[in-house]
Amino acid sequence: MISNSIRELGEQIQSRELSVFEIVSDLINDVSARDANLGAFSTINPELLLAGAKASDDLIALGNYLGPLHGVPIGIKDIINVAGYPTQCGSKLYSSKIQQVDAKVTNALKTNGAIIAGKTTSHELACGVVSPPASNPWNTKYIPGGSSGGSGVAVACGYVRAALGSDTGGSIRIPASLCGVVGLKPTYGLISTTGVEPLSVSLDHIGPLAASVEDCALVLNALVRSNSSNLLRNLPDDYTSQLNSGISGMRIGILSGKPFSPMQPDVEQSFESAISQIQQLGAICINIDIPELEHTLAVEFGIIPLEASDYHLNSLQNHPELISQSIKTLLIAGRVIPRSIYLRASQGRKIITGAIRRMFEEKNLDAVITPTLPATAAAKGQNDFLFGNSVEDISVSYVRTTAPFNVSGQPAISVPCGIDSNGLPIGLQIATRPYDEIIALRIANSFTLSTKWCLNSPRR
Amino acid sequence: MPNDLISTIKAKLDSDGIIVSGSEIEAIARDFDGRSQLDLGLDQLLKDSKVDETLSFDPAWQK
Numbered sequence: 001m002i003s004n005s006i007r008e009l010g011e012q013i014q015s016r017e018l019s020v021f022e023i024v025s026d027l028i029n030d031v032s033a034r035d036a037n038l039g040a041f042s043t044i045n046p047e048l049l050l051a052g053a054k055a056s057d058d059l060i061a062l063g064n065y066l067g068p069l070h071g072v073p074i075g076i077k078d079i080i081n082v083a084g085y086p087t088q089c090g091s092k093l094y095s096s097k098i099q100q101v102d103a104k105v106t107n108a109l110k111t112n113g114a115i116i117a118g119k120t121t122s123h124e125l126a127c128g129v130v131s132p133p134a135s136n137p138w139n140t141k142y143i144p145g146g147s148s149g150g151s152g153v154a155v156a157c158g159y160v161r162a163a164l165g166s167d168t169g170g171s172i173r174i175p176a177s178l179c180g181v182v183g184l185k186p187t188y189g190l191i192s193t194t195g196v197e198p199l200s201v202s203l204d205h206i207g208p209l210a211a212s213v214e215d216c217a218l219v220l221n222a223l224v225r226s227n228s229s230n231l232l233r234n235l236p237d238d239y240t241s242q243l244n245s246g247i248s249g250m251r252i253g254i255l256s257g258k259p260f261s262p263m264q265p266d267v268e269q270s271f272e273s274a275i276s277q278i279q280q281l282g283a284i285c286i287n288i289d290i291p292e293l294e295h296t297l298a299v300e301f302g303i304i305p306l307e308a309s310d311y312h313l314n315s316l317q318n319h320p321e322l323i324s325q326s327i328k329t330l331l332i333a334g335r336v337i338p339r340s341i342y343l344r345a346s347q348g349r350k351i352i353t354g355a356i357r358r359m360f361e362e363k364n365l366d367a368v369i370t371p372t373l374p375a376t377a378a379a380k381g382q383n384d385f386l387f388g389n390s391v392e393d394i395s396v397s398y399v400r401t402t403a404p405f406n407v408s409g410q411p412a413i414s415v416p417c418g419i420d421s422n423g424l425p426i427g428l429q430i431a432t433r434p435y436d437e438i439i440a441l442r443i444a445n446s447f448t449l450s451t452k453w454c455l456n457s458p459r460r
Numbered sequence: 461m462p463n464d465l466i467s468t469i470k471a472k473l474d475s476d477g478i479i480v481s482g483s484e485i486e487a488i489a490r491d492f493d494g495r496s497q498l499d500l501g502l503d504q505l506l507k508d509s510k511v512d513e514t515l516s517f518d519p520a521w522q523k
Contacts, residue, residue, distance in 0.1 A: 292509055298501035305495075317477045325484070329491050335476050336469050336488065337495055344502050351509040 001030055001158035006215045010068040016060060020071035024053035027073050027117060030159055039134035040153035042078045043085055044118030052115045068218050070113030075154040075163030078119040079126050081195040082106050089197050090122040092322040093315050103195025105164060105206055108226030117160050121150025124327050126166055126199045129174055129398045137458040138424050142377035145175035151209045152179035156458055162210040162219045168199045169300055170402025172207050173414040177372035177427025180416045180456060182216045183209040187434045188409030192227045200307040203406045212454050213445040214240055236438045243445040248282030253368040258294040259400035262387035263374035270418030270426040271371045281446050286363055292355040293404050299352060300403045302345025309334025353408040360433055367443055372414040372427030373398050405431045413440045416453035465489050
């Protein structure tokens with residue numbers, strides 16, 4: 001289990017106090033001992049890992065230190081290509097054919113010296129919130145969330161300090177919240193999706209899940225630099241540079257109303273405490289309501305089925321027996337619902353994005369905050385949540401608070417902000433203006449350092 | 461589920477070369493019905509609000 005931060009590990013690796021070979025050998029043993037129960041990884045390749053570790057140590061011995069990610073193992077969601085591994089997307093549709101070429105994000109991590117720990121479990125076709133066979137490390141009777149569930153588990157249980165995930169309606173932030181780790185969905189388009197299996201191309205985002213905000217920022221540095229489109233943007237050189245600048249005087253909107261309510265009482269209480277904490281840190285909190293957001297799911301669910309079914313049409317026609325019933329129903333919906341719904345949803349998307357933007361401008365906001373999710377982890381096999389008298393499908397519950405920022409494309413980060421009465425983590429979501437990841441990370445870091453929720457670990 | 465809805469869905473799937481069983485088509489029709497309810501929300505949104513045509517999917521709005 002890795003307990004040191006990426007920066008601490010980097011210092012130990014650079015000074016040769018700790019070899020990458022030792023770190024990787026421990027990781028292999030740890031996964032071998034615990035992962036039959038936790039299901040974080042769909043594939044690891046010990047031979048490849050040890051060879052990579054040796055090469056990494058050799059570079060250090062030659063004085064070629066590649067930076068803070070040098071020798072640090074990072075998990076990769078199993079929809080992202082990694083040379084030497086199959087890409088299986090949690091689906092029987094995909095073969096165990098070994099990929100020869102890295103996705104751009106994988107290459108970015110390797111160029112910065114990271115060791116690819118293995119492929120982390122994805123919900124089937126990155127479309128779902130359960131991620132079987134992964135289990136929540138806080139209590140294995142509960143789900144870890146999804147669709148990047150394996151990445152959440154791998155970080156929460158301490159196999160790795162960071163892992164990559166993808167987020168189309170909340171798939172980074174949902175497992176981050178349910179597993180008690182940090183998860184960042186960056187601005188749409190900031191991180192390359194080349195070499196990643198898509199779910200819904202206009203809503204898909206790639207980003208890190210990590211054990212701390214600083215770890216998250218260090219991984220983001222590598223990912224952002226790899227996207228050549230970013231050369232034209234005025235972006236920070238180093239996303240860790242403002243982490244300790246505090247949030248005094250920042251203007252933060254507290255989003256309420258639909259789709260953020262209703263929520264579980266424990267979540268509501270933790271969110272209230274988080275608001276108080278943020279005020280104590282010197283930020284100015286302003287209550288806001290954006291009525292247009294109530295229709296977020298109509299927009300999100302008007303877009304995903306059509307984009308997903310366009311991509312998977314061949315599989316639907318030729319191998320429907322290899323697709324689970326719920327995913328098949330979604331893909332078929334993409335074929336049968338009128339194309340006009342997609343166009344109307346795209347118009348709705350502009351309305352929602354415009355409404356959020358107006359709120360940021362009118363109130364001069366630096367960020368808005370919400371509970372990441374209205375509920376903590378569902379038990380395995382649980383289909384619905386009960387909020388008062390109202391029953392809601394767990395997928396709808398989890399996506400309704402995260403999807404607004406997929407629709408708008410803004411950065412949104414989830415950080416731990418409490419524990420419920422069952423001992424399960426609760427998350428706080430912070431969303432900023434497009435390309436303002438540095439502000440989201442700064443608020444997240446101030447909050448987590450002042451509350452210590454990030455230091456909580458699941459029972460092992 | 462209304463028979464005409466099931467027939468419409470079946471015809472569309474046939475034309476796409478997608479084969480589904482009788483029980484699956486019922487589930488698909490129920491799903492379609494649920495999505496129609498969501499679409500009413502979209503109607504409401506489009507009726508009540510003005511579309512900002514200057515916005516694209518690249519959310520390039522900053523302070």
